[in-house]
Amino acid sequence: MSEPPVILVTGASRGLGRGIAVALAADEMSVAIHYAGNRAAAEETQAACLEAAPSTAQRFDLIQADIGDTAQRDAVLPATLATFGHLDGLINNAGITSVGRKDILDASEDSWDTVMGINLKAPFFLARDAAQYFTSNLDKARLSSGYKLAFISSISATSASTNRGDYCISKAAMGMVNQLWALRLAEHGIQTIEFRPGIMATDMTAGVKEKYDPLIADGLVPQRRWGTPEDVGIAVSGFLRGNLPFSTGETIYLDGGLHHARL
Numbered sequence: 001m002s003e004p005p006v007i008l009v010t011g012a013s014r015g016l017g018r019g020i021a022v023a024l025a026a027d028e029m030s031v032a033i034h035y036a037g038n039r040a041a042a043e044e045t046q047a048a049c050l051e052a053a054p055s056t057a058q059r060f061d062l063i064q065a066d067i068g069d070t071a072q073r074d075a076v077l078p079a080t081l082a083t084f085g086h087l088d089g090l091i092n093n094a095g096i097t098s099v100g101r102k103d104i105l106d107a108s109e110d111s112w113d114t115v116m117g118i119n120l121k122a123p124f125f126l127a128r129d130a131a132q133y134f135t136s137n138l139d140k141a142r143l144s145s146g147y148k149l150a151f152i153s154s155i156s157a158t159s160a161s162t163n164r165g166d167y168c169i170s171k172a173a174m175g176m177v178n179q180l181w182a183l184r185l186a187e188h189g190i191q192t193i194e195f196r197p198g199i200m201a202t203d204m205t206a207g208v209k210e211k212y213d214p215l216i217a218d219g220l221v222p223q224r225r226w227g228t229p230e231d232v233g234i235a236v237s238g239f240l241r242g243n244l245p246f247s248t249g250e251t252i253y254l255d256g257g258l259h260h261a262r263l
Contacts, residue, residue, distance in 0.1 A: 004058045005142040006084045007240065008032040008076070010067060010126065011094025013041035015202035016152060018048065019229020020091055021060075023237045025049035030059040032080045032087075034094065036066050059084065067094055067122035068114060077129040088141055089148040089240055090130040092123035095171075097204060098164035112166045119170035123151055124177050127192075131181065135188050145242030149185070149192040151178045152232065155255050157196060175251060182249025191248045193239050198255025201226040222257030 007024050011017040013035035021031045035042035042062050049060040061083045065072040096118050099111035127149055134147040141147050157171040178194035231254055253259050
């Protein structure tokens, strides 16, 4: 029996990251479950992956690091390779919202540096590390369609929120990061995709549920429902399995039609 592909999912202890990890587990992949500090939540993801996995050959080990810290971020790929011996895909999902959600009139450099470090700098350099590994091991990919990179951004890349300026800018910039790596890696047969979720039901949005419930019901989201971590997991799993063979550097919206201009 061939060994399962190994996928590193950052920020996999909860929310969208957990949804992605569980979907990959159900699709017969091993998952390196990255988390920043909440080990109990990461272990919940691990248990959910074990329950979803159809094969005992799959593995779901935890990788802890504050990816906003350069030294810890640089240790993520070596730790993954030491644990699993291989890597086939990187899902850059980890991210934080604007610290304190302050009006941009009150924006602080500390918040800016923190958000950019986790949401933008870390995905770029984790992608670099993964790309160096992929291009040095082109004949060892276990995914039938080759190595893959994915970036999980946000509808905030194009929809401005003046109380989350640094967050919006970080997600907009991630779109360019995706394009850069797509163009650099295409000659090696390595695909990259940016997934852009809309209004998603996670613990990050729990505080605004009462605000958005009636708006969504009234058609703010054309499909008239919240997005779920499972929606994102299905999309990512399909990409890894090769369901977008002639696409790279693209942005795929997972937002129920929210981004479409309407009168």
